[in-house]
Amino acid sequence: MNPTSTAQAAAAQSAAAHAPAAGPTAAAQVLPPPPLLSARGLSRRFGPGCDLCIELTGDAGATSRCPACGTVVAVHDVSFDVGAGEVLGIVGESGSGKTTLLSLLHLDTPADAGSMVVDGYGDLLRSRTSDAELRRSAVVMVHQNSLAAGLAPRLAAESNVAERLLRTGCRSFAEARARSQDLLAELGIHPSRHTDPLETFSGGMAQRVQLARALVNPPRVLLLDEPTTGLDPSVQADLLESVQRVTDRLGSATVVVSHDLEVIRILADRVLVIHFGRVVEDGIPEQVFDDPQHPYTQLLVASRLR
Amino acid sequence: MSDAPTVASLAAEHGQSEAYAYLDERTKRNVRRALLKALAIPGWQIPFDSREMPVARGWGSGGLQVTLSLVGPTDTVKVIDQGDDSSANASSMRSLISRTSGCAETTVTEEATIIQSRHRIPEIPLRGDQVLVLQVPHPEPLRRVVTNDAVALEHHAERDYTPAWLDLYDDEARHGAPRTGADYPVLVEGTTLMSPSPIPRYDVLRLGNRPHATLLGAGRRARVAALPPFTSVEPLVFDDRPLLAESAAEPCIRCGSIDSYRVQSGGRYQLAAEAGNGPWCCSDVDACRTRRNDP
Amino acid sequence: MTAVLTATGVEKSFGPERTVLDGIDIALLPGQLTVVHGARDAGRSTLLRCLTGGYRPDAGHVVLERAAGSVDLAAADPRTLAWVRKHHIRDFAGPLAAPPSQDAASAAARSAALERETAVAGLRRLGVAELAEVPLGRLRRTARRAVALTAALLSQAAVVVLDEPDTAADPERVLDWISELRAGGTAVLAAPSDAHPFIARASASAILTEGKIQWTTQ
Numbered sequence: 003m004n005p006t007s008t009a010q011a012a013a014a015q016s017a018a019a020h021a022p023a024a025g026p027t028a029a030a031q032v033l034p035p036p037p038l039l040s041a042r043g044l045s046r047r048f049g050p051g052c053d054l055c056i057e058l059t060g061d062a063g064a065t066s067r068c069p070a071c072g073t074v075v076a077v078h079d080v081s082f083d084v085g086a087g088e089v090l091g092i093v094g095e096s097g098s099g100k101t102t103l104l105s106l107l108h109l110d111t112p113a114d115a116g117s118m119v120v121d122g123y124g125d126l127l128r129s130r131t132s133d134a135e136l137r138r139s140a141v142v143m144v145h146q147n148s149l150a151a152g153l154a155p156r157l158a159a160e161s162n163v164a165e166r167l168l169r170t171g172c173r174s175f176a177e178a179r180a181r182s183q184d185l186l187a188e189l190g191i192h193p194s195r196h197t198d199p200l201e202t203f204s205g206g207m208a209q210r211v212q213l214a215r216a217l218v219n220p221p222r223v224l225l226l227d228e229p230t231t232g233l234d235p236s237v238q239a240d241l242l243e244s245v246q247r248v249t250d251r252l253g254s255a256t257v258v259v260s261h262d263l264e265v266i267r268i269l270a271d272r273v274l275v276i277h278f279g280r281v282v283e284d285g286i287p288e289q290v291f292d293d294p295q296h297p298y299t300q301l302l303v304a305s306r307l308r
Numbered sequence: 309m310s311d312a313p314t315v316a317s318l319a320a321e322h323g324q325s326e327a328y329a330y331l332d333e334r335t336k337r338n339v340r341r342a343l344l345k346a347l348a349i350p351g352w353q354i355p356f357d358s359r360e361m362p363v364a365r366g367w368g369s370g371g372l373q374v375t376l377s378l379v380g381p382t383d384t385v386k387v388i389d390q391g392d393d394s395s396a397n398a399s400s401m402r403s404l405i406s407r408t409s410g411c412a413e414t415t416v417t418e419e420a421t422i423i424q425s426r427h428r429i430p431e432i433p434l435r436g437d438q439v440l441v442l443q444v445p446h447p448e449p450l451r452r453v454v455t456n457d458a459v460a461l462e463h464h465a466e467r468d469y470t471p472a473w474l475d476l477y478d479d480e481a482r483h484g485a486p487r488t489g490a491d492y493p494v495l496v497e498g499t500t501l502m503s504p505s506p507i508p509r510y511d512v513l514r515l516g517n518r519p520h521a522t523l524l525g526a527g528r529r530a531r532v533a534a535l536p537p538f539t540s541v542e543p544l545v546f547d548d549r550p551l552l553a554e555s556a557a558e559p560c561i562r563c564g565s566i567d568s569y570r571v572q573s574g575g576r577y578q579l580a581a582e583a584g585n586g587p588w589c590c591s592d593v594d595a596c597r598t599r600r601n602d603p
Numbered sequence: 604m605t606a607v608l609t610a611t612g613v614e615k616s617f618g619p620e621r622t623v624l625d626g627i628d629i630a631l632l633p634g635q636l637t638v639v640h641g642a643r644d645a646g647r648s649t650l651l652r653c654l655t656g657g658y659r660p661d662a663g664h665v666v667l668e669r670a671a672g673s674v675d676l677a678a679a680d681p682r683t684l685a686w687v688r689k690h691h692i693r694d695f696a697g698p699l700a701a702p703p704s705q706d707a708a709s710a711a712a713r714s715a716a717l718e719r720e721t722a723v724a725g726l727r728r729l730g731v732a733e734l735a736e737v738p739l740g741r742l743r744r745t746a747r748r749a750v751a752l753t754a755a756l757l758s759q760a761a762v763v764v765l766d767e768p769d770t771a772a773d774p775e776r777v778l779d780w781i782s783e784l785r786a787g788g789t790a791v792l793a794a795p796s797d798a799h800p801f802i803a804r805a806s807a808s809a810i811l812t813e814g815k816i817q818w819t820t821q
Contacts, residue, residue: 029690030671032672032673084682088682088685158478158482161478164477164481168470169470173547174548175547175549178477179477236704239704240702242702243702243705272682272685286684288657293658
């Protein structure tokens with residue numbers, strides 16, 4: 003390791019200058035910090051349920067619907083951890099249960115079993131604070147359909163962003179306005195559109211408004227539901243950049259659901275593959291997409307258009 | 309005072325154990341209890357058993373029930389409609405009240421003990437021994453932004469008025485100013501949102517910190533609300549966008565006042581000053597007369 | 604000197620007929636360049652991926668040893684793997700997974716968790732400065748690989764693993780940069796396409812053949 007020339011010595015010096023500071027920092031740890039979001043055993047079924055439901059559904063039965071009692075086991079025993087600033091991708095086709103899983107995470111649907119612990123809030127599924135308040139502060143979802151996200155279509159785009167500020171007590175119009183417009187501009191929405199009603203925005207633009215809203219009061223958990231589905235390809239790429247910017251800034255635990263493997267590969271640090279409501283594969287994108295172990299994952303990967 | 313009739317003596321005279329001033333005893337108790345609750349929670353809408361009144365719903369049946377539950381034979385009642393004592397509705401209601409209760413009537417603000425009003429607050433300063441009763445067609449301040457009553461109640465319960473703030477923000481952003489003219493929502497004691505009834509902005513700015521009680525009756529929606537004396541009432545506005553009173557182009561043609569609330573004559577039931585094309589006059593007739601007699 | 608990454612008994616098969624790695628032992632030391640070469644389909648990429656956590660080995664251990672502790676990548680949960688691959692082990696195995704509208708410098712900067720200017724300087728260093736402003740989607744595959752290689756070399760990881768870096772950029776520039784990384788204490792593992800220039804500068808080199816490692820220089 004002895005430098006043999008002055009050039010190498012200089013190089014070593016500049017390398018040392020760029021090297022992380024001596025002493026233990028977070029990045030120097032070999033293990034990740036405790037997760038921000040910790041889900042264990044999430045389960046949800048629709049129907050009366052019977053003793054055979056779990057046995058007869060899933061891979062074994064190749065169905066989500068119990069042949070004995072007709073109950074649909076939408077989600078069964080899903081567990082995962084997501085740390086601050088990390089992105090978990092969830093891949094599954096229609097009917098896989100990924101939509102129900104998102105509903106559970108967004109507290110729209112009650113879980114039959116399981117826990118969802120968010121740092122600083124405890125188990126959201128058992129919390130006594132009213133759901134609406136929790137949803138506002140802890141978990142924010144960016145919907146495919148902006149109306150479902152609780153946006154007001156007749157109000158201006160900037161009003162929809164300002165709502166977050168008003169909700170937390172901002173009483174200065176100038177301040178609320180400045181922040182809303184700044185955030186919209188950051189997400190690439192031109193000032194000339196800020197006062198246009200949200201219903202005049204295209205799908206991709208409306209999603210950006212949702213992202214801008216999320217930036218106002220950074221939630222602990224950010225959920226993205228099929229962010230690029232239905233958008234034109236050029237718009238998709240831009241939106242992905244916006245999503246990355248937002249996730250980088252927020253430091254939230256982000257969960258992205260998509261059936262588009264490329265979107266997941268771009269956005270996610272880790273991937274869960276959901277099939278018949280169960281997790282069939284859990285790994286980093288390289289593993290899941292390049293070396294899939296489960297037959298269903300292999301099928302998904304093989305089916306990509308290239 | 310021994311000559312003055314009492315409720316009991318009047319009732320006894322007529323061989324009635326109940327029913328004074330048109331309302332039956334049970335209704336009066338119901339309204340009075342509701343009013344007590346309303347005074348205990350300033351600005352909060354309290355439901356009551358609204359009765360059929362000889363006034364169409366939406367035309368003051370609530371205010372009338374409030375007045376009729378309070379009035380006694382020693383009271384003097386004034387009724388105004390947009391500041392005018394002589395409108396058909398105001399006159400009719402005043403007659404009904406005085407005939408059924410045996411109280412005195414007046415058009416002179418200073419003489420009244422109870423003043424029932426639609427769309428205005430008298431400009432003559434009221435005293436602590438007077439009571440102001442306002443007629444309210446739509447008591448729910450959130451009605452334009454929250455369509456569902458149950459949801460509106462939740463918002464009130466949590467004192468979460470974000471929908472109202474949002475609507476205000478949108479108006480300011482897209483139109484430069486709030487669109488609400490009359491019935492501008494107010495925050496009572498800084499916490500509870502209330503509809504002050506369709507009084508002009510000029511009067512909204514005068515609602516707070518009065519020496520007397522202000523009672524608001526909504527008959528069609530069967531609710532009352534109340535402002536005890538010296539209650540803080542502020543319009544719902546951003547800190548940097550204060551509410552401005554309406555302005556009139558000219559002084560009153562009768563008394564010459566430049567700071568009264570003036571309307572252009574020729575538009576009888578208009579609150580906004582741009583209706584009608586006639587000369588500008590004070591809307592509060594008695595105040596205008598007072599100024600003329602005592603400049 | 605303690606090895607920073609030690610692989611023992613690593614096995615990997617794709618299906619019952621295709622055993623690619625049949626018990627591999629490798630240790631990477633700080634400041635050293637280890638070169639693995641061999642025939643085209645010998646499985647060098649597979650080996651590199653098993654060593655960086657990109658593939659999960661069927662058997663064996665891949666232990667990362669740092670001051671703060673040690674982790675066996677072969678047995679680690681995915682979250683730990685993602686963390687290690689972000690902070691301790693960096694690999695170059697193909698183009699970056701990034702939005703096609705993102706320009707090369709921004710994509711490299713984000714991947715390496717550095718400022719954009721640093722990424723621009725890095726691209727210049729590899730002789731591909733002209734790529735900096737171009738959206739990734741417009742670049743041909745070789746150019747996109749150059750961007751990914753830049754990101755891997757810029758990162759300040761303790762272990763840098765490079766799969767065919769000489770087909771992504773000028774080998775001399777790559778070797779130059781590797782020297783600097785070594786001087787800073789980084790352990791570098793490379794599987795070049797043309798092994799000779801790399802073997803000349805390597806601390807150790809090995810051939811991967813028939814699923815096994817044979818050290819040629821050490």
